[in-house]
Amino acid sequence: MTFNIDKFIKTLAWFLVVHFTTFSYAGRSHFVTTELNIRNEMKGFKRPEIVYFCQAINSGLEYGWRRAKKPPLGHTFHVLLEGGLKLEEEIHRCHFRSVLGTADVDIRMTAIDAEMCNYKKACAVHEVTPEGIIFDGKEWDFEERYPRLIPRRYLEAKWKPWPRRGTVAQGSQRRPGGSQ
Numbered sequence: 001m002t003f004n005i006d007k008f009i010k011t012l013a014w015f016l017v018v019h020f021t022t023f024s025y026a027g028r029s030h031f032v033t034t035e036l037n038i039r040n041e042m043k044g045f046k047r048p049e050i051v052y053f054c055q056a057i058n059s060g061l062e063y064g065w066r067r068a069k070k071p072p073l074g075h076t077f078h079v080l081l082e083g084g085l086k087l088e089e090e091i092h093r094c095h096f097r098s099v100l101g102t103a104d105v106d107i108r109m110t111a112i113d114a115e116m117c118n119y120k121k122a123c124a125v126h127e128v129t130p131e132g133i134i135f136d137g138k139e140w141d142f143e144e145r146y147p148r149l150i151p152r153r154y155l156e157a158k159w160k161p162w163p164r165r166g167t168v169a170q171g172s173q174r175r176p177g178g179s180q
Contacts, residue, residue, distance in 0.1 A: 032081050034114035036092060036107060037125040038066075039074035041134075047099050050128045054094040054107075068128075081111045096128060101159040105133050112140075116149060132158040 042048035048071055054063045056079070066075045082088055092107040107126065116123075116138060124137025133156045138149040 030082075032111050032114040034079050034081060034109060035123050036077040036079050036109070037074065037123055038068075038076075038094070039125050039127050040068035040071045041127045041129045042098060043071050044130070045099060050096060050098045052094055052096045052128075054092050057091040057093055057106075058088070059090065074128075079109060079114075081109060081114050094126075096133060096157075098128065098159070100130065101161040103133050103157040103159050105157045126156065131155060 036054070038052060038054075040048065040050050042050060049067065049069045051065060051067050053065045054077065055061070056063075063077050068074050077092075079090065079092070081090055088110070090109050092109065094105050094107060096103045096105070105126065113124070124135060127134045127136055134153060135156050136153045137151070139152045140147050141150045
């Protein structure tokens with residue numbers, strides 16, 4: 001049996017190419033899309049309008065100011081999340097305004113949330129109500145041996161009332177007779 005150096009080099013080169021290609025793709029993450037749903041549920045008010053601004057903290061992406069004039073109007077933001085071997089959490093900081101005041105909510109999303117949200121009815125909705133911002137969706141229950149999705153509905157943030165118009169901030173002096 002003779003040793004063929006040309007065949008050995010070709011085999012080694014082929015092995016290295018396959019090995020390098022396989023491991024370079026294995027470490028890459030893939031991207032998934034999901035939705036961030038916000039819905040106006042301010043029923044029973046003369047002015048049920050809400051205005052909100054959302055920003056992704058990690059990526060710095062701003063979704064801008066949005067307005068929902070009447071219930072059940074709202075907006076759906078399409079969010080791109082990084083999945084794969086690296087499971088990073090994307091935080092969306094949202095600031096809400098209404099006639100009742102302001103509310104701030106940090107909405108945390110991962111690629112697992114995107115996997116759950118493959119059907120429209122399975123996506124979580126953040127409802128803006130007179131009580132505050134309410135989460136209505138499914139979350140993982142890790143208290144059991146085999147985690148499963150269970151429906152949840154809870155208050156994420158309460159309204160902070162607007163400051164009264166007639167009050168004066170402490171330390172400031174008010175001039176009598178208007179502006180001078």
